[in-house]
Amino acid sequence: MQQHTKLTVVIFMTLVVPCILGYNQEKENFIALMKLLNTPQKPERYFSPVDVKFPVSEQPTVTEFNWKSCGPSDPISADVVILPDPLVIPGNISVEANATLKVDVVAPVKVSLTIKKKVLVWLPIPCIDGVGSCVYDDVCEMLDTMFPPSQPCPAPLATYNLPCHCPFKAGTYTLPKSDVVVEDTGIPSWLSSGDYEIKVVAQDSKGSELACFSATLSLK
Numbered sequence: 001m002q003q004h005t006k007l008t009v010v011i012f013m014t015l016v017v018p019c020i021l022g023y024n025q026e027k028e029n030f031i032a033l034m035k036l037l038n039t040p041q042k043p044e045r046y047f048s049p050v051d052v053k054f055p056v057s058e059q060p061t062v063t064e065f066n067w068k069s070c071g072p073s074d075p076i077s078a079d080v081v082i083l084p085d086p087l088v089i090p091g092n093i094s095v096e097a098n099a100t101l102k103v104d105v106v107a108p109v110k111v112s113l114t115i116k117k118k119v120l121v122w123l124p125i126p127c128i129d130g131v132g133s134c135v136y137d138d139v140c141e142m143l144d145t146m147f148p149p150s151q152p153c154p155a156p157l158a159t160y161n162l163p164c165h166c167p168f169k170a171g172t173y174t175l176p177k178s179d180v181v182v183e184d185t186g187i188p189s190w191l192s193s194g195d196y197e198i199k200v201v202a203q204d205s206k207g208s209e210l211a212c213f214s215a216t217l218s219l220k
């Protein structure tokens with residue numbers, strides 16, 4: 001409740017007041033937004049009913065890792081389970097996934113990410129240095145850069161003979177429960193504790209939707 005009140009004031013002073021006054025200070029607003037996003041938030045599931053005396057928004061509370069398809073008839077479908085819940089980053093994460101591709105997935109594959117963090121309300125995270133709510137024109141090319149095709153794919157993919165380069169042949173792919181170590185290098189500052197909402201949309205070269213997933217998760 002105290003935290004809520006404080007945040008309401010911060011949001012109001014930094015984002016709302018300048019807008020009302022008609023200042024043209026996009027840069028200051030951006031800095032204020034990043035300050036808010038970088039502030040660690042207690043995931044809402046930890047709030048006791050006493051904390052939430054007044055409903056600040058109608059938006060849903062993140063209570064668990066929740067993975068949903070938002071394109072049920074898309075050619076790519078997948079189920080993903082990530083543990084622990086909430087996630088601890090940096091740390092060890094366990095991932096389990098099944099994916100079905102009804103078509104061969106060939107380059108280029110455009111991916112649009114939308115990431116929001118709940119700081120009282122769901123605030124969109126901007127795209128900064130290629131990280132955040134970004135549009136990637138060809139993730140196939142990015143995969144080739146991250147994982148040089150001359151080398152084997154990284155664990156745990158290599159362990160289960162899973163590909164890490166386009167084209168991905170139509171078929172079913174299974175990643176049994178595997179541990180992935182997330183190092184603390186390269187973690188953007190906004191990725192601090194709190195509740196997150198992520199939406200991923202992939203499109204082929206003709207602009208047809210290949211996949212759409214949305215997930216909510218908490219970082220501790």
Ligand SMILES: *[C@@H]1O[C@H](CO)[C@@H](O)[C@H](O)[C@H]1NC(C)=O
Pocket residue numbers: 090091092179181
């Ligand atoms: C992650 O797991 C590895 C090996 O399983 C272990 O050596 C390491 O300490 C773990 N790291 C954390 C942050 O728990």
Ligand SMILES: *[C@@H]1O[C@H](CO)[C@@H](O)[C@H](O)[C@H]1NC(C)=O
Pocket residue numbers: 079080081096097098174
């Ligand atoms: C993936 O499929 C296997 C076998 O059908 C199943 O046991 C497992 O629970 C599935 N995993 C996910 C993340 O859906």
